[in-house]
Amino acid sequence: MSPVPRPWRPMSLVVLATLVSACATLSPSRSELQERVGHSDLDVGALRIRVRDLARRFSGLLEATADGLAASSDSPEMAQTMLRFKANSVPAMQGALFQPDPVAAIVDAWALLAQMEEVLPRWAEHASPELRAEALRSLRDMESQVEALWREVSGSEDVSAARTRVHAWAAEHPLTAPLVARESTVPLLASVTATSGGSLLRRAAGLVEGMTDITARVDLYAASLPRQARWQAELAAADAMNAPILQSLMAELSRTVDLLDRVGGVAANSPALIARERMAVLEALDQERRLLQDYVTGERQAVLAGVGQERAVVVDALRAERVATLQQLDGLARGWVDHAFDRAVPLVDRVFQWLLALVALGLVGGLVLVTLLIRLRRRA
Numbered sequence: 001m002s003p004v005p006r007p008w009r010p011m012s013l014v015v016l017a018t019l020v021s022a023c024a025t026l027s028p029s030r031s032e033l034q035e036r037v038g039h040s041d042l043d044v045g046a047l048r049i050r051v052r053d054l055a056r057r058f059s060g061l062l063e064a065t066a067d068g069l070a071a072s073s074d075s076p077e078m079a080q081t082m083l084r085f086k087a088n089s090v091p092a093m094q095g096a097l098f099q100p101d102p103v104a105a106i107v108d109a110w111a112l113l114a115q116m117e118e119v120l121p122r123w124a125e126h127a128s129p130e131l132r133a134e135a136l137r138s139l140r141d142m143e144s145q146v147e148a149l150w151r152e153v154s155g156s157e158d159v160s161a162a163r164t165r166v167h168a169w170a171a172e173h174p175l176t177a178p179l180v181a182r183e184s185t186v187p188l189l190a191s192v193t194a195t196s197g198g199s200l201l202r203r204a205a206g207l208v209e210g211m212t213d214i215t216a217r218v219d220l221y222a223a224s225l226p227r228q229a230r231w232q233a234e235l236a237a238a239d240a241m242n243a244p245i246l247q248s249l250m251a252e253l254s255r256t257v258d259l260l261d262r263v264g265g266v267a268a269n270s271p272a273l274i275a276r277e278r279m280a281v282l283e284a285l286d287q288e289r290r291l292l293q294d295y296v297t298g299e300r301q302a303v304l305a306g307v308g309q310e311r312a313v314v315v316d317a318l319r320a321e322r323v324a325t326l327q328q329l330d331g332l333a334r335g336w337v338d339h340a341f342d343r344a345v346p347l348v349d350r351v352f353q354w355l356l357a358l359v360a361l362g363l364v365g366g367l368v369l370v371t372l373l374i375r376l377r378r379r380a
Helices: 008-026 032-036 044-072 076-097 102-123 129-154 160-172 186-195 211-241 244-268 271-379
Strands: none
Touching (some): 076 102, 102 186
């Protein structure tokens, strides 16, 4: 192997130094999010996975809660309210828990659950107290899961102060509009992280979604977007049914039905006229029927007389044709029989000749066979 020329040695040293400095620059540094959970045993990657799993579970639990309340109530208003609730709450919960910052996602989902707990009794006022209590238990169970994850993030078992701040913020910012227009929880995030003992910084810089987060979001959207589209279609249909134009059409239809009822009353007051007209129509039909029957009878008799005459002529013609045909067939049959016998005599003679020849050959063969057998016995 030839040595490296001298002019290339300085350049090689420069390239090597550049690569070393680049490697040093690309080495992973401790991010602010890692410092945020620095006092916890929970890894940042594991925290992201836990938060994304909450998005999947909470979406199903919110849908099941709304469906349970709608199915247990006979009120159409309750069914439409629960349809609107799940059509808004499921996307809002997914958006909250799929934030790039998992700590902000936890706080946002916590605040959203607290807001739902505040507003659900008012939305489900047509449901029974038992159903409302069951729905609140479901929301509080989800909140307890968020609190358990917050304990791991903050490294503290006491999260009562954070819970108090979250519920106070939810009471100050109730849900009065669609959930997509709810207040931002950024100030609440700063307040809650400050309450958690200083181990959580107030913001995390340079957070990006990884391929795992994008894949989890796509998987969840692939499973829930068809249902969300169906909910939105049902809401659009319900809004269309309550549209002013449709209401005016229904009013016009009601007036039309009333008019038809009045027309039916007028028709009910004229049974005598209908009976007289019916009798007149029946008499006219009976007279026409009799005239038609007489005409058909005359035509039938004339046709039968003509058919009888034609039948007699046809029968005579057929009889004459049959006699002539039989005479012709008799002559032909006699000729065919004579011709057959003329050709059969030589054929029979030839058959007998062949039979005699075959018998003679059989006798000769038998004699030869007997002779051979006798010779074989003598030799033996």
